[in-house]
Amino acid sequence: MSKLIPFFFVFMCYGQQPSKEKIIARQGQVSFFSYTSVENIKAENNQVLSIIDLASNEIAVSMLMNAFIFEKALMREHFNESYIESDLYPKATFEGEILDFDPNFEGEQTKIVKGTFSMHGVSKELEIKTKIEYIQGGYILSGTFETLVEDYNINIPPLLRGNIAKTISVDFRFEYRPYES
Amino acid sequence: MLKKTNTFKIAFFLAALMVIYLLFQVFFKPDYLNIAEAKPELYLSADTLISHFRAGDQKFLKIESIVEIEGSIKEINTINNRFTILLKGKEHDSSSVICDMQANQNKYLSTLKPKDTIRLKGVFKGFLKDAVFLNCVISDRKINE
Numbered sequence: 001m002s003k004l005i006p007f008f009f010v011f012m013c014y015g016q017q018p019s020k021e022k023i024i025a026r027q028g029q030v031s032f033f034s035y036t037s038v039e040n041i042k043a044e045n046n047q048v049l050s051i052i053d054l055a056s057n058e059i060a061v062s063m064l065m066n067a068f069i070f071e072k073a074l075m076r077e078h079f080n081e082s083y084i085e086s087d088l089y090p091k092a093t094f095e096g097e098i099l100d101f102d103p104n105f106e107g108e109q110t111k112i113v114k115g116t117f118s119m120h121g122v123s124k125e126l127e128i129k130t131k132i133e134y135i136q137g138g139y140i141l142s143g144t145f146e147t148l149v150e151d152y153n154i155n156i157p158p159l160l161r162g163n164i165a166k167t168i169s170v171d172f173r174f175e176y177r178p179y180e181s
Numbered sequence: 182m183l184k185k186t187n188t189f190k191i192a193f194f195l196a197a198l199m200v201i202y203l204l205f206q207v208f209f210k211p212d213y214l215n216i217a218e219a220k221p222e223l224y225l226s227a228d229t230l231i232s233h234f235r236a237g238d239q240k241f242l243k244i245e246s247i248v249e250i251e252g253s254i255k256e257i258n259t260i261n262n263r264f265t266i267l268l269k270g271k272e273h274d275s276s277s278v279i280c281d282m283q284a285n286q287n288k289y290l291s292t293l294k295p296k297d298t299i300r301l302k303g304v305f306k307g308f309l310k311d312a313v314f315l316n317c318v319i320s321d322r323k324i325n326e
Contacts, residue, residue, distance in 0.1 A: 049309040
């Protein structure tokens with residue numbers, strides 16, 4: 001973890017030096033789905049930030065929790081005010097590494113991204129199977145994983161427990177371009 | 182007596198309809214904000230907004246406030262099948278203002294191009310590397326007004 005610190009310091013300072021070794025996705029998409037017999041809930045965030053350092057294969061992701069778009073206004077209100085408490089925990093982050101990733105391979109690869117996902121004040125280690133496609137001048141990373149609501153200390157009132165699945169399915173897709181300073 | 186009962190039944194029926202309508206409004210209201218009609222809480226240039234956040238002034242702008250932003254278009258894209266306009270900050274500044282446009286603004290997509298100066302209105306969601314605005318519309322107010 002300690003070797004990640006310099007990279008994330010640069011990330012937090014918005015990197016003043018141009019680097020061909022870094023790629024950025026400013027409009028990454030993260031969506032989640034909750035399927036229950038009572039109702040299905042889907043939300044998506046289309047402004048998720050991610051930076052990859054191709055020299056070290058380190059990846060950082062940051063998203064604003066209040067930027068999720070829901071089908072119904074009431075779902076968004078419950079999500080932000082009662083479950084995620086986005087005023088107290090405005091961001092979710094992921095910091096990790098793409099294992100055995102070869103940035104020079106100009107094709108499709110499937111790799112494991114391993115790191116720490118932090119949301120609602122709770123950090124969990126995750127390993128996510130990720131498809132990596134090389135495109136002209138950049139990469140597309142996409143994948144799906146499942147996570148448990150209870151892992152993130154999210155309190156759901158007993159009355160609404162039937163409306164929200166215990167396991168949430170998360171999809172992501174990031175289009176990376178060369179990092180501009 | 183019969184007239185009184187009928188009046189009561191009609192009143193009850195209307196009240197029940199009203200309750201159903203209100204419940205429907207609360208539980209099934211789409212997640213849509215009529216931003217075109219909303220009055221902005223603040224008028225800002227993209228430069229000013231980005232400069233404040235780059236200087237670490239994270240509390241400069243209240244989350245969820247409706248803001249009108251004027252700036253030069255850096256990029257227009259349809260990533261994630263959404264119409265998005267990016268406004269640029271100062272020269273050599275990699276941060277920008279990301280405006281996720283409302284679906285009814287797609288008609289303007291072909292009329293805009295990079296370097297145009299534009300005025301947008303949207304809901305401020307926060308700052309990552311860029312300032313993020315959702316539910317954006319092109320403001321009716323003329324430039325220099």
